[in-house]
Amino acid sequence: MALRSDxxxxxxxxxxxLDAVGDPWVMLILRGALxxxxxxxxxxxxxxxxxxxxxxxxxxxxxxxxxxxxxxRGEHRTHLEYVLTDAGADLLPVLNALxxxxxxxxxxxxxxxxxxxxxTACGTTTDSADTCTGCGARLAPxxxxxxxxxxxxxDFPLTGAPA
Amino acid sequence: MALRSDxxxxxxxxxxxLDAVGDPWVMLILRGALxxxxxxxxxxxxxxxxxxxxxxxxxxxxxxxxxxxxxxRGEHRTHLEYVLTDAGADLLPVLNALxxxxxxxxxxxxxxxxxxxxxTACGTTTDSADTCTGCGARLAPxxxxxxxxxxxxxDFPLTGAPA
Numbered sequence: 001m002a003l004r005s006d007x008x009x010x011x012x013x014x015x016x017x018l019d020a021v022g023d024p025w026v027m028l029i030l031r032g033a034l035x036x037x038x039x040x041x042x043x044x045x046x047x048x049x050x051x052x053x054x055x056x057x058x059x060x061x062x063x064x065x066x067x068x069x070x071x072x073r074g075e076h077r078t079h080l081e082y083v084l085t086d087a088g089a090d091l092l093p094v095l096n097a098l099x100x101x102x103x104x105x106x107x108x109x110x111x112x113x114x115x116x117x118x119x120t121a122c123g124t125t126t127d128s129a130d131t132c133t134g135c136g137a138r139l140a141p142x143x144x145x146x147x148x149x150x151x152x153x154x155d156f157p158l159t160g161a162p163a
Numbered sequence: 164m165a166l167r168s169d170x171x172x173x174x175x176x177x178x179x180x181l182d183a184v185g186d187p188w189v190m191l192i193l194r195g196a197l198x199x200x201x202x203x204x205x206x207x208x209x210x211x212x213x214x215x216x217x218x219x220x221x222x223x224x225x226x227x228x229x230x231x232x233x234x235x236r237g238e239h240r241t242h243l244e245y246v247l248t249d250a251g252a253d254l255l256p257v258l259n260a261l262x263x264x265x266x267x268x269x270x271x272x273x274x275x276x277x278x279x280x281x282x283t284a285c286g287t288t289t290d291s292a293d294t295c296t297g298c299g300a301r302l303a304p305x306x307x308x309x310x311x312x313x314x315x316x317x318d319f320p321l322t323g324a325p326a
Contacts (some may be wrong), residue, residue, distance in 0.1 A: 007187070009272045011313050013265025014194050014258055015187075020269065021261075022187030024170070031177050065268070087268040093260040093292050095177055098184075101257060102176025105228070105250040106183065109172045129256050129292045136299075150174050 020064040021091060025049060025057045027098070030084075030091055033067065034141055034158045038081035058082055066091070089141050089160045096139070097129035099146070118145045120157055183227040184254060188212060188220045190261070193247075193254055196230065197304055197321045201244035221245055229254070249324045252304050259302070260292035262309070281308040283320055 007015035007022075021027060025047070032043055044054055061067045066088035069080045096117055103115060116125045121143050124134025131138060141158035170178035170185075184190060188210070195206055207217055224230045229251035232243045259280055266278060279288045284306050287297025294301060304321035 005187075008269070011272055011276045011278075012194075012311070013263075013269060013271075013278050014261045015191065015265075016269040017261040017265035018187040018190055022190060024168075024181040024185030027181055027185060028178065031175075087264075090264055090268060094257060094264060097256040097260045097292055098177045098180040100176075101250075101253055102178075102180035105253060106171070106176060106179040108176075109174055113174045115174075115176050128294050129260055131291050131294050148175070 017094075020061075020066065021094065023057065025053060026061060026066075027095065029054075029057055029061065030066065030088060031095055033082065033084045033088060034092060034095065035146070036156075036159045038070075038083055039072075039079070040082075043082075061088070084159060084161050086161045092139065092141050092144065092158070093130035096144075100127060100129060112149060114149045116147045118147050118155065119143060120145050183224075183229065184257065186220065188216060189224060189229075190258065192217075192220055192224065193229065193251060194258055196245065196247045196251060197255060197258065198309070199319075199322045201233075201246055202235075202242070203245075206245075224251070247322060247324050252323045255302065255304050255307065255321070256293035259307075263290060263292060275312060277312045279310045281310050281318065282306060283308050 007019040010016050028047055029043060032046055037043055037046060040054065044051065047054070058067065062069060065085055067082040068085055070083050071078050072081050099115055099117060108114065119126050119132035119134060119137065119139060121137065122132060122135040124132050126133045126139065141160040144158050145155040146158065147155050170182040173179050191210055192206060195209055200206055200209060203217065207214065210217070221230065225232060228248055230245040231248055233246050234241045235244050262278055262280060271277065281287070282289050282295035282297060282300065282302060284300065285295060285298040287295050289296045289302065304323040307321050308318040309321065310318050
């Protein structure tokens with residue numbers, strides 16, 4: 001999904017990746033998808049994003065292989081929801097790296113607001129994007145919880161691609 | 164540097180990080196800065212980017228604390244170059260995570276084109292964004308080489324923030 005330039009055939013994998021995910025809305029949609037959001041209205045509500053912006057990003061993410069469309073039966077008719085692929089779920093380290101950088105280098109709106117990455121299998125709060133700094137295991141979405149101090153709900157694991 | 168929305172005071176560190184680096188040109192400028200590029204003309208040449216686009220991104224990155232301006236004496240007058248801060252250099256895991264994801268999930272333009280992340284202290288090709296999968300050390304830019312199969316030059320370590 002080239003928004004400015006087409007880097008999809010660049011030799012550098014950083015540039016090719018940015019062609020798919022170098023857009024803040026795409027990253028925020030991935031953040032939601034990893035937390036189990038699948039439906040257009042739920043993405044819209046959680047992100048406060050305009051319909052056309054969201055629609056364009058979701059379509060681009062399907063084209064880029066990050067999400068697949070899946071039908072579900074609504075109250076009156078069949079709708080489509082958007083489900084992470086393996087490639088989409090594999091972006092967890094990018095989002096974790098942004099989490100850790102943001103916690104360290106940006107200003108929290110209040111001192112008591114924080115987000116941590118927990119490897120649920122061993123309970124360690126890890127400060128690596130892809131590795132548990134407690135037990136050394138690689139982090140898979142379903143073994144990871146994003147603990148957000150401002151949330152009342154209990155923590156739940158992230159969502160991977162369906163088997 | 165909010166290009167679309169202002170996420171700089173969001174509770175979520177992912178959103179706050181994207182406020183600073185959620186732009187593909189910013190990430191590509193960081194990629195160059197980590198490889199030792201500091202001068203406007205060199206960023207411009209290596210990225211093939213328009214003056215106004217580059218200028219706006221560099222200014223935004225200074226405002227966001229990713230780069231600092233430093234004067235240097237040119238042939239005729241003093242110019243400014245752009246040098247990574249600690250916060251800028253700390254984005255290495257984000258770029259490494261994009262590298263690893265791109266190598267795995269995007270299509271190389273030719274089969275022989277590849278980029279690997281080498282922990283120079285022990286020589287391991289690591290497949291973690293921030294940790295050497297050989298010796299377990301945290302990756303600092305000055306201990307890391309990005310090996311690009313399409314480059315003739317010998318590999319050299321990345322650039323951190325000046326001491």
